Every structure is written in structure tokens, then in C-alpha cells.
Amino acid sequence: MSRAGSRPATIADAAQRPHMSRGTASRVLNRYPHVRSQVRVAVQRTMHELRYGPDDVTGSLPSREAQTLGLVAADSRTHSTPRRDPS
Numbered sequence: 001m002s003r004a005g006s007r008p009a010t011i012a013d014a015a016q017r018p019h020m021s022r023g024t025a026s027r028v029l030n031r032y033p034h035v036r037s038q039v040r041v042a043v044q045r046t047m048h049e050l051r052y053g054p055d056d057v058t059g060s061l062p063s064r065e066a067q068t069l070g071l072v073a074a075d076s077r078t079h080s081t082p083r084r085d086p087s
Contacts, residue, residue, distance in 0.1 A: 013050055015046075018043055
């Protein structure tokens with residue numbers, strides 16, 4: 001939870017405490033190789049302390065892939081089938 005405890009922690013919260021940018025926190029989260037180890041450890045420690053975890057929905061936006069299945073069903077009681085012209 002965030003400091004106020006009223007909402008889940010965000011990546012901005014995880015970056016703010018060790019005085020890093022959101023971009024740096026994002027690179028740590030996405031395991032970019034060009035992040036200094038002391039920066040990585042500081043951000044990871046803060047994420048752990050805040051119990052930060054990426055949101056499943058927003059995490060799937062960049063890849064355009066989600067583990068969600070949608071279903072659309074018609075009400076068969078009101079469905080009408082067009083009649084064929086016998087000619």
C-alpha cells in the first residue's frame with residue numbers, strides 16, 4: 001500500500017522514495033540490463049516495502065496481449081433469421 005494506505009502503491013511511489021524517476025523504476029521492473037546494481041537494489045527494496053506489484057491490465061497494454069477471454073452471446077429468443085426468397 002502507499003504511504004497513506006488508502007490506495008495501492010504505484011510505480012511513481014516506488015520511484016519517489018529512492019529519488020529515482022518513474023522511467024528508472026520501470027526499467028528495473030522490466031529487467032533492463034543497463035541499470036546500475038545499486039539503483040536496481042534500491043528500487044527493488046522500495047517496491048518490496050510498498051508491496052508494489054504491476055497491475056495485470058495495465059501490464060498487458062504495451063504487448064496488446066491479455067489473459068482475458070471475452071464472450072458475446074445473442075439472446076436466441078429474439079433472434080430472427082432472414083427468409084429466403086423462393087424465386
